[in-house]
Each structure stands twice: as C-alpha cells, then as structure tokens.
Amino acid sequence: MSQEFFHEGELVAVLTAQPLDRFLDYKATEGGCHLGAFVEVPLGPRKVLGVVWGPGKGDFDYKKVRSVIRVLDVAPMRDEMRQFLTRAADYTLTPLHAMLRLATRAPGLGDAPSMRKVYRLGDQEPDRVTTARTKVLEVLRDYGGLSFTLKELADMAGVGSSVVKGLVKLGAVAEVDAPRDMPYPMLDPDYGGKELSPDQAAGADALRADLRSDKYGTTLLKGVTGSGKTEVYLEAVAECLRMGRQALVLLPEIALSGEFINRVEARFGMKPAEWHSGVTMTERRRCWRMVGQGDAQLIVGARSALFLPFQNLGLIVVDEEHDTSYKQEDGVLYNARDMTVLRAAINGAQVVLASATPSLESWANADQGKYKRLELKSRYGPAIMPKMSAIDMRVEDLPGGKWVSPALRQAIAQRIEKGEQSLVFLNRRGYAPITLCRACGHQIGCDHCDARMVEHRFLKRLMCHQCGETKPMPNVCPHCEAEDKLSAVGPGVERMGEEITDLFPDARVAVLSSDLYGSARAMKAHIEEIAQGGTDIIIGTQLVAKGHNFPKLTLVGVIDADLGLQGSDLRAAERTFQLMRQVAGRAGRAETPGEALLQTYQPEHGVIRAILAGDEEAFWSAEAHERKDAGVPPYGRMAGIILSGTTAEEVFDLGNAMARQDGPLRRIGAQVFGPAPAPIARVRGRHRVRLLVKAEKSAPLQQALAQWAGQFKLRGELRMAIDIDPQSFY
Ligand code: ADP
Ligand code: ZN
Numbered sequence: 001m002s003q004e005f006f007h008e009g010e011l012v013a014v015l016t017a018q019p020l021d022r023f024l025d026y027k028a029t030e031g032g033c034h035l036g037a038f039v040e041v042p043l044g045p046r047k048v049l050g051v052v053w054g055p056g057k058g059d060f061d062y063k064k065v066r067s068v069i070r071v072l073d074v075a076p077m078r079d080e081m082r083q084f085l086t087r088a089a090d091y092t093l094t095p096l097h098a099m100l101r102l103a104t105r106a107p108g109l110g111d112a113p114s115m116r117k118v119y120r121l122g123d124q125e126p127d128r129v130t131t132a133r134t135k136v137l138e139v140l141r142d143y144g145g146l147s148f149t150l151k152e153l154a155d156m157a158g159v160g161s162s163v164v165k166g167l168v169k170l171g172a173v174a175e176v177d178a179p180r181d182m183p184y185p186m187l188d189p190d191y192g193g194k195e196l197s198p199d200q201a202a203g204a205d206a207l208r209a210d211l212r213s214d215k216y217g218t219t220l221l222k223g224v225t226g227s228g229k230t231e232v233y234l235e236a237v238a239e240c241l242r243m244g245r246q247a248l249v250l251l252p253e254i255a256l257s258g259e260f261i262n263r264v265e266a267r268f269g270m271k272p273a274e275w276h277s278g279v280t281m282t283e284r285r286r287c288w289r290m291v292g293q294g295d296a297q298l299i300v301g302a303r304s305a306l307f308l309p310f311q312n313l314g315l316i317v318v319d320e321e322h323d324t325s326y327k328q329e330d331g332v333l334y335n336a337r338d339m340t341v342l343r344a345a346i347n348g349a350q351v352v353l354a355s356a357t358p359s360l361e362s363w364a365n366a367d368q369g370k371y372k373r374l375e376l377k378s379r380y381g382p383a384i385m386p387k388m389s390a391i392d393m394r395v396e397d398l399p400g401g402k403w404v405s406p407a408l409r410q411a412i413a414q415r416i417e418k419g420e421q422s423l424v425f426l427n428r429r430g431y432a433p434i435t436l437c438r439a440c441g442h443q444i445g446c447d448h449c450d451a452r453m454v455e456h457r458f459l460k461r462l463m464c465h466q467c468g469e470t471k472p473m474p475n476v477c478p479h480c481e482a483e484d485k486l487s488a489v490g491p492g493v494e495r496m497g498e499e500i501t502d503l504f505p506d507a508r509v510a511v512l513s514s515d516l517y518g519s520a521r522a523m524k525a526h527i528e529e530i531a532q533g534g535t536d537i538i539i540g541t542q543l544v545a546k547g548h549n550f551p552k553l554t555l556v557g558v559i560d561a562d563l564g565l566q567g568s569d570l571r572a573a574e575r576t577f578q579l580m581r582q583v584a585g586r587a588g589r590a591e592t593p594g595e596a597l598l599q600t601y602q603p604e605h606g607v608i609r610a611i612l613a614g615d616e617e618a619f620w621s622a623e624a625h626e627r628k629d630a631g632v633p634p635y636g637r638m639a640g641i642i643l644s645g646t647t648a649e650e651v652f653d654l655g656n657a658m659a660r661q662d663g664p665l666r667r668i669g670a671q672v673f674g675p676a677p678a679p680i681a682r683v684r685g686r687h688r689v690r691l692l693v694k695a696e697k698s699a700p701l702q703q704a705l706a707q708w709a710g711q712f713k714l715r716g717e718l719r720m721a722i723d724i725d726p727q728s729f730y
C-alpha cells in the first residue's frame with residue numbers, strides 16, 4: 001500500500017505541467033495533503049499547478065525545500081488516472097508533464113467558485129397575467145425546483161429577458177446567487193427510449209449485459225449509417241447511468257453538432273455536459289470540476305475529453321471510431337481510440353467502438369477475438385443502401401477543364417425533375433489545386449513549405465494548406481513576370497460550383513466546405529437549411545461525409561473516386577474505401593432509395609471493385625492479408641521519427657547518425673528506414689526529414705526507441721518528434 005496522506009511538513013513528490021523531467025519535492029502544507037491532491041506550488045518566482053504523486057525523495061537539504069502553497073478545492077486525482085497518464089506517457093513516449101497538461105486543460109481550476117444569478121419559482125403570484133409571463137412560470141413549474149440562468153429561462157420560455165426581470169420585481173420569480181460551477185441536471189435513463197428493432201434490441205441487450213459485468217471489455221458496433229448504432233449505444237449509456245457510473249461519448253470534432261445534443265436530450269430529458277473547442281472557458285472549468293466530483297453523468301466531447309478526471313467511469317463510446325481526427329497530430333501524438341481502450345482497461349469500464357466502416361485495426365482486433373463484435377445489418381425503417389456503380393471516365397466524352405461526365409449530368413437532371421437533392425462530392429477545398437504560368441510553366445508554391453498554393457477564389461487569395469499562409473492572387477507570374485498568363489489547373493469544390501451552375505443555371509446550388517464559413521455556427525445553420533430541402537445540388541468536401549442527415553438526398557456523384565488511391569500512404573486503400581462508403585451512405589436515408597455514381601479511370605482497381613460490390617468482408621480480408629505480408633500495422637509495429645530544423649544539412653546529419661547508431665533497435669529485431677526527406681520536405685520554413693522504424697508486433701518497441709533516441713543530444717534549433725503508430729506520413 002502506498003502512503004495515502006501526508007502530514008504537514010512531510011515531503012511529497014509533485015508533478016507539475018512544466019517542462020521538467022522530474023518530480024519536485026515540497027513540504028506538505030498545514031492540514032496535510034492527500035495523495036493525488038491538486039496543489040499550487042512555488043517554482044522559482046512563479047506559482048504553478050501540480051499533483052501530489054507520492055512521497056518525496058528527500059535527496060535535497062530539507063531546510064531548503066519549499067512548502068506547498070495550498071491544496072486546491074477540487075477532487076484529488078484518482079489512482080487510476082495517475083496510472084492512465086503514466087501508461088499513456090510510456091506508450092506515446094511523451095513526458096509525463098505533457099500528459100498532465102492534457103489532463104488539466106481548464107482555466108482557473110484552483111479559483112474559488114465565483115457566483116452568478118440564477119432564477120427559480122418565487123412565492124408570489126403576479127398581479128397581472130400576460131401570455132409571456134405565463135410561459136415563464138410554466139417553464140419553471142415544468143422543471144419543479146430547478147433554477148436557470150436568465151438567458152436559459154428566457155430562451156426556454158421564448159420571451160425577452162425583461163419579462164423575467166419583471167416577474168422578479170413582483171416576487172413571482174426568485175433571483176438568487178449560486179456558484180457558477182453548478183452540477184449538471186440529472187439525466188433520466190428511462191425518459192425517452194425508442195422501440196428497438198429485433199437487431200437493435202439484441203445489440204442493446206448484449207451491451208447492457210457487458211456493462212453489468214463491471215469489467216473491462218470492448219465491443220465493435222458495426223452497421224451502415226442509419227442502422228441505429230446511436231440508438232443502440234444510447235441504451236448502453238442508459239444502463240451505465242442506472243448503475244450510477246459515468247459515461248463518455250466521443251465524437252469527431254466535426255460531428256459535435258447541436259443535432260447530437262438534441263438527440264441526447266430527447267433520450268434522457270436533459271442535456272449532457274459538453275467538452276470540445278466550441279465550449280467557453282467558464283463552461284470547460286465547470287465541466288472539469290463536475291466530472292471530477294461526479295456531478296456530470298454523461299459527457300459528450302472531442303478526443304481530449306478522455307483526459308477528464310472521471311470519478312467513476314463505466315462506459316466510453318467512440319463514435320465513427322475510424323475517423324482520422326481521433327489521432328492528435330501535434331503536441332502529444334496520441335490516438336484517442338487506442339487511449340480509450342487503455343483507460344477503460346484500467347478503470348474496469350466498457351468501450352463501444354461504433355462505425356459503418358471500422359478501421360482495419362479494430363476489424364483485426366475483432367477478428368482475433370480481442371473485441372466483441374455486434375452488427376446491425378440493415379438501415380432502420382424502409383431505407384436501403386444506395387445502388388452503387390462506376391462511371392468509366394475513359395469512355396466519357398469530356399472537354400478539358402470540365403469534370404462532370406455526361407452520365408452524371410443526366411442523373412442530376414433527373415433528380416432535379418423529381419424535386420430530389422444531389423450531392424457532388426470532391427474532397428478538395430478551394431478553387432483549383434494548382435496555379436500554373438502558361439508562359440514559363442512555373443507553379444506557384446508556398447514560401448515556407450514545399451507545397452503548392454491553392455487558389456481560393458471566394459477569398460480572392462492563394463492559400464497553403466500546410467501552414468495556412470495566404471497571399472493575394474498575383475497578376476504577373478512571380479517567376480517570369482509574364483502578364484495574365486496564370487491559370488487554374490485541376491478542380492476544387494469552388495470550381496465545381498462554377499461548372500455545376502453553368503450546367504444547371506436554374507438549380508439552387510450550394511458549396512459546402514469548412515473554409516467558406518466564418519464560424520461553426522454559420523456552417524451548422526447553412527447545413528440545416530440545406531437539409532430542409534433549400535438546395536437542389538450540394539457540392540461538398542468530406543465535411544458532408546460525416547454524420548449530417550439530408551433526407552431529400554437521393555444521388556451522390558463522386559467526381560474523382562481515384563483521388564485517395566494515389567497516395568503512398570499505408571492506409572490509402574482503407575481511407576478511400578471508408579470515405580466512398582460514407583459518402584454513398586448519404587444518399588437515400590429517408591424513404592426514397594439512393595444511388596451513388598463513382599467517376600473513375602480505374603474501374604478495375606481492387607478497392608473500387610470492393611466499394612461497388614459492397615463486399616466489405618472481402619475488402620477487409622484482402623487488405624488484412626496484404627498488411628500481414630508486409631508486416632505493417634496492425635500486424636506489425638511502426639514508429640515515425642520526424643526531425644526538423646532550419647538548415648537541411650543539420651537535419652540530415654542527425655538523421656544519418658540515427659540510422660547508423662541503431663543498436664538498441666537492432667537488439668529487438670527492429671529495422672530503421674531512412675532518413676528521407678518527408679513528403680512535404682519543408683513546412684513553415686523548417687526542413688523535415690523522416691525515419692521509419694518497423695518491428696514485430698510483440699517487440700518492446702517503446703523501450704528500444706527511448707534508448708535509441710536518448711543517444712542523441714538535440715542542439716539548437718533541431719527537433720525530434722516520435723510518432724507511435726503513425727497515421728499520416730506527410
Ligand atoms: P446510425 O448511428 O447507425 O447512423 P441512428 O441511430 O442515427 O443510426 O439512426 C438513424 C435514424 O433512424 C435516426 O433518425 C434514428 O432516430 C432513427 N432510428 C433508428 N432506430 C430507431 C428506432 N428503433 N425507432 C425509431 N427511430 C429509430
Ligand atoms: Zn506553407
């Protein structure tokens with residue numbers, strides 16, 4: 001048993017979120033410190049946040065050791081959270097202080113809770129009854145003794161805030177001070193459950209039984225979009241709440257829409273706690289604190305919600321588990337899907353990985369029996385999967401600079417006639433990917449990256465999709481200074497908008513691309529309007545592939561189904577397969593069956609054929625077979641090393657030295673490839689070099705990597721990032 005409490009003056013080891021590679025000793029304050037307590041400690045001239053991690057080492061003059069300043073008024077970090085952070089740090093080769101930073105990303109954790117005004121039913125009757133006043137009082141009566149903020153109450157009653165203020169004067173509504181960090185309202189697991197289909201009911205039963213085991217387990221919940229996966233996992237959430245444990249639902253950031261929150265409210269009677277980049281700082285703090293003291297039962301969030309200080313976590317759902325946004329690509333390089341499994345294993349919690357198109361990793365784990373597998377076979381209700389076919393672009397008659405084949409054009413025209421929607425899909429933002437000088441052949445590139453600048457006609461600028469740098473569109477070629485010779489090459493969604501408008505001048509056309517909106521709210525509002533039928537033809541990037549419901553959509557036309565197949569990326573085939581199936585799944589969600597048409601120059605390509613045949617198992621087995629042969633994930637282990645610096649030579653020298661001194665890796669049978677210039681060899685002015693390490697599945701890779709990398713001192717500007725299980729190879 002480790003020591004759980006430290007009396008005043010006893011030495012404690014404190015982990016801070018500061019970039020130090022060790023624990024610091026402090027004396028416990030007056031009143032003592034619990035193990036795991038969040039504390040404020042002096043560090044040089046500053047006061048910083050830390051966590052009591054264990055007994056102090058005592059290898060420093062006791063008299064000189066400083067004292068903890070104070071213990072913060074938040075729930076101490078639980079033992080399982082310390083274990084989770086430690087193991088996640090070991091796995092991702094990240095310093096522990098960086099993990100603590102991830103776990104404390106809420107401002108003002110130590111502040112005394114500030115107060116705010118809330119409103120609840122008063123004890124007087126209003127002298128004069130108006131419709132607006134009645135609405136306010138009805139809301140308050142409906143919710144019994146609950147209190148609301150002014151805005152919440154006015155919004156729910158659909159009246160102006162002056163009406164509420166008027167009622168306060170009359171004593172019909174009471175205005176009281178309450179701590180800002182209020183507990184979240186209780187959710188009712190039996191509030192709004194739906195009648196489930198036999199398939200769904202069987203799935204929900206299985207998940208409920210697993211939860212009641214009180215043990216760790218992971219289930220892959222697979223089913224086409226619209227088959228009711230969400231309905232099924234919400235039943236698991238309900239069971240978790242009944243057991244008095246907390247539940248977490250992770251969604252890709254982009255899918256964190258009001259739509260989902262409304263669904264949760266319809267199911268449980270109240271809104272859940274939210275944790276994502278759109279949440280205000282005050283609300284983040286409230287969420288963090290309430291999760292820690294068990295006053296938030298259900299959290300809906302983006303990947304970093306996994307690092308919240310749950311008190312009694314029973315269930316984690318990872319929706320769209322294959323989504324690449326679960327991998328954090330800067331700072332701490334972690335995959336939230338994998339970390340979810342780790343956290344659940346430590347907590348004795350259940351994991352549900354939901355997807356229509358699982359990652360090969362999860363598919364393989366299910367195949368090997370490490371995960372259970374549940375499948376919802378058909379779409380809920382009358383809708384069926386769309387009919388998919390290829391348009392062979394080799395035989396279509398198309399002028400240069402145009403991308404909509406006659407066959408696709410005809411299919412769209414038919415939909416317009418019937419008053420149905422079409423989606424034209426192209427996974428490329430902007431107007432044109434290349435701006436070429438017709439006089440000298442120069443292609444305009446970014447000044448800081450080895451990447452072409454992409455024209456964004458809507459913004460009237462060129463933009464680098466690597467670093468975000470923009471510049472105005474020049475009139476003369478920056479290379480040969482010829483005038484008016486610059487021309488757009490290749491299509492982006494903005495350009496497709498032009499072509500479609502030319503082809504269908506009377507149709508209502510909308511281009512959906514994340515960069516066309518000033519705010520997430522504006523984007524949501526527009527998507528909502530489109531879904532209601534305000535548009536005939538939607539042109540979109542992968543933004544539309546994710547989760548939005550377009551009931552009137554019956555045709556999906558994919559402009560370039562080959563686009564994803566060109567990459568040298570290990571997962572190119574998998575990604576294309578997933579994306580194409582998701583996009584196709586947008587068609588025919590309501591009563592009308594859908595059709596998906598894929599424009600391709602290689603209709604005989606294995607991936608395209610598997611997509612068309614809808615034969616998923618065949619695709620996964622073939623893909624699994626290839627990866628097994630190549631000894632790559634999920635059948636082997638990989639780590640990417642990215643070196644960067646301001647001079648190319650220095651970076652390469654380090655890369656070469658690392659390749660030569662590979663002893664620690666050779667001892668575990670691992671191989672090093674490289675150094676090679678990264679596919680994008682310069683980003684933000686820094687030169688980038690990659691090495692790739694491959695090892696067998698069972699090899700102790702992290703340990704060897706740590707020893708290997710530890711041999712090199714990074715001088716000056718040089719940086720090294722180690723990416724375990726890399727997802728992208730740019
Ligand atoms: P998925 O998560 O697999 O895409 P959803 O759970 O979102 O599927 O279900 C698709 C649609 O069908 C939703 O509007 C959902 O409310 C509805 N639906 C699914 N199952 C049922 C059910 N048993 N009863 C009523 N509506 C359902
Ligand atoms: Zn750039």
